Amino acid sequence: MNIYKKQFYVKNKLNFCFTIISCVLMTAINVASAFILKLIMDVATSGSLKDMKRLFLYSMVYLIVLIAVMFIKRRYYNNFIKKAMVQFKEFAFSKLLDKSINSFDKEVTGRYISIFTNDMASIETGYVEANLKITVQIMSFLCGLAAMAYFNLILTLAVLAASFLPILVSVIFGKSLEEKVRLVSAKNEGFVSMVKDLLTGFSVVKSFRAEKEIFNLYQKENAQIENAKNGKRKTGDFITLLSASSSFLVELTTFLLGAYLAIQNIITAGTVIAFIQLLNLVLGPVEALGPMLTERKAAVSLINKIETATTAAEKKEVSEEKTDFSHAITLHDVSFGYEKEQSILKSVNLTFEKGKSYVIVGASGSGKSTLVNLLLGYHNNFDGEIKIDGIDLMTLPTSSLYNMFSVIQQNVFLFDSTIQDNITMFKTFEKADVTQAMEKSGLTKLAAEKGVNYKCGENGSFLSGGEKQRISIARSLLRKTPVLIMDEATSALDLKTARLVEEEINKLKDITRIVISHRMDEGNLRLYDRIIVLNNGIVAEEGEFDRLIENKGYFYSLFQVTKSA
Ligand SMILES: Nc1ncnc2c1ncn2[C@@H]1O[C@H](COP(=O)(O)OP(=O)(O)OP(=O)(O)O)[C@@H](O)[C@H]1O
Ligand SMILES: [Mg+2]
Known part of the structure; x- marks a missing residue:
């Protein structure tokens, strides 16, 4: 891991560990909910009063654990993100201050402004939060599949086979979304530079009656940034549309096959309900992982961009530090x-x-x-x-x-x-x-x-x-x-x-x-x-x-x- 990415984790390990633990527990709770639903259905169709008492007890334990985990998550997850961003932004700014005048002047200051506002926000959601969410999604997918396999292997294999379709969609279209995200960042740089320049020269604009011309300049840049953002949204929506429809096909396959197996008395109605619940755990990640991984990749390229912009290619310094001047x-x-x-x-x-x-x-x-x-x-x-x-x-x-x-x-x-x-x-x-x-x-x-x-x-x-x-x-x-x-x-x-x-x-x-x-x-x-x-x-x-x-x-x-x- 490079020194920039390390900033998210140094002195943030406790928050990180508890965040991961709470994410693991959250996944376990989601899987447990499928078991409880199966129990409810089976008790309703062929259970006894004693079973109902057991069900009630399980549900209460479930609720208490759920609330406890949510509290842990609320505290450590948010603290982790806060500290990660504070440290990363401080590190990037201190690197920027280390630059020499010579290597700073050549660049446009709008670029740095854009980095410390827009790009940082994208990194927060697309990298820091996304890392945690991606971990949760992968765990959720694997645990969901494992629980499904526990109930019925044939149905699980069918779900797995059908899931390849949505995965394929995100692999194929992910690249183009990544490019769109980069374009938005680049356009934003231009936009911020221009607005800064025009506002600094406000009195010149007014006294030379150049409002119309300046407005035209603004209009052009504004259209460009909004077009870039529109392109990103459209590509994102297209990917969502494709993965939503392919997910629907997976659901349909599961329902039809599940109903057939239940009619044949191979599985109980409770198992079908449990499958439907577990399908959320498996399909959610299948749909979300593609865009998340793409967004993460785009955020990584923003981190690299920040690294390039704030690390100076300094001259080779060979002499020792000199403070006085004597000759x-x-x-x-x-x-x-x-x-x-x-x-x-x-x-x-x-x-x-x-x-x-x-x-x-x-x-x-x-x-x-x-x-x-x-x-x-x-x-x-x-x-x-x-x-x-x-x-x-x-x-x-x-x-x-x-x-x-x-x-x-x-x-x-x-x-x-x-x-x-x-x-x-x-x-x-x-x-x-x-x-x-x-x-x-x-x-x-x-x-x-x-x-x-x-x-x-x-x-x-x-x-x-x-x-x-x-x-x-x-x-x-x-x-x-x-x-x-x-x-x-x-x-x-x-x-x-x-x-x-x-x-x-x-x-x-x-x-x-x-x-x-x-x-x-x-x-x-x-x-x-x-x-x-x-x-x-x-x-x-x-x-x-x-x-x-x-x-x-x-x-x-x-x-x-x-x-x-
Ligand atoms: N950053 C720059 N990039 C390109 N050319 C520059 C830059 N700075 C100055 N110049 C050019 O170098 C020449 C010398 O500029 P300099 O600023 O050294 O002049 P000066 O003697 O200080 O003038 P003044 O008395 O007007 O301040 C000028 O022709 C100027 O246009
Ligand atoms: Mg001069």
Whole structure:
């Protein structure tokens, strides 16, 4: 059993054992009911008052055992399912959190949403519950047949022979149902992705008067998912129809043969009644097992899909975990493109020394964000070498990179929680550290006005762009990592606040700062030890402000253009 399927059973053994025991007892009770019915019929046709007393006693015992077993089942069966699903969902989500950013970004988030809602529900019924039900059905079939054989062998053989018909039906048509279930899951992914996207862009849709066009998109996807579901239902119904009619043929065979044997006085009328009762035990599974096994197979393929989606094909990590940074980050002949044959960065050679501050400037699309994303290990298919203190970045565990670098991205993301939670990322920090991080990022006034427990709204929608940025700056400063990377982290701040925040950041001791900036503000640029100028993926120039101005090269022209704008 693979590790994903194991999650249903680990720490769930007691519930599982009692569930199975109650299922066995339930089957025994069902078989016993046939014996009681036979007894009733035989007592009625040729019994005595003494037999009636015995019958009454048996019936009472039957009832008491039935109630007791139902109670056991109610408790352990439901607990088993609950725990199995909690553990499985937790395991899948923890695996998902283990993925690196690099292997997550490429996928559509709608896929994961669909997995944790729709697919999980299908797995609950189609696998976890189905496993138990299938066990019950098989036991019921075998015990039913055994009891039948005890009463009359010829009739039993006839039932067995006729049962092959419905079994054949489910074997033949099961495969097509399985495909339909998979199709529904795939369509659901598309549907969830689209709805998520359209709702996120609600205000854009409204302000651009695109309701009709968006509705058309919705209509198309909605029709597709409902068609897929319809196809699944139709195939399911077709299988039910075929197996119901073939079951009817089995019943008819049993009735006719049973009646004939009773007329010939080979069996009693009570035995015919017992057979009718036992037929339910045998035919029920014959009808239900096919669809159940098919649904189970489809659920297994969903479990496999979850396994593929949540297990990352991670890079080979050979170096040991590294937490501190003592010397330098070097890029040697680094070239990279998102697509094959395309190159965004071209032969980049750079050194970032410990404790110094760097600002990367360049036109939009010149590759600034791409460059820092390479340092963060987001892409692993670049040419050349990136080394941190002489260790190849590709061999470092991703967790080491996240321990060394903290990054303030161009697109700030805030959780739908308080300002405090968004700064601490739900962790516990010393109060003084939080206050200091807030001061340095210019949040003190905001915190005093709104309070740190102010709810930020979905992706910080209750805050201004600049406030969101400052929260994300505080979030990074609080981590006190040896390297701080900022990608246009102050772009939404006014010149004065931006300068204050950047001054604070430049005062930080022992921290290596790599800052991407659009702002060609002389005062701002002078704060940094070195300016790196990117032009179309190439490092065009590098050096201090005055020297670059003296050079009268690409930086100079860039500076003149923005200054006069
Ligand atoms: N995930 C991606 N997939 C494909 N192409 C991308 C991706 N991200 C960026 N690009 C492309 O790579 C080029 C460099 O993008 P990058 O984001 O590094 O520019 P930038 O210098 O940060 O620009 P800006 O100042 O506008 O933020 C652009 O042409 C962009 O279209
Ligand atoms: Mg960028």
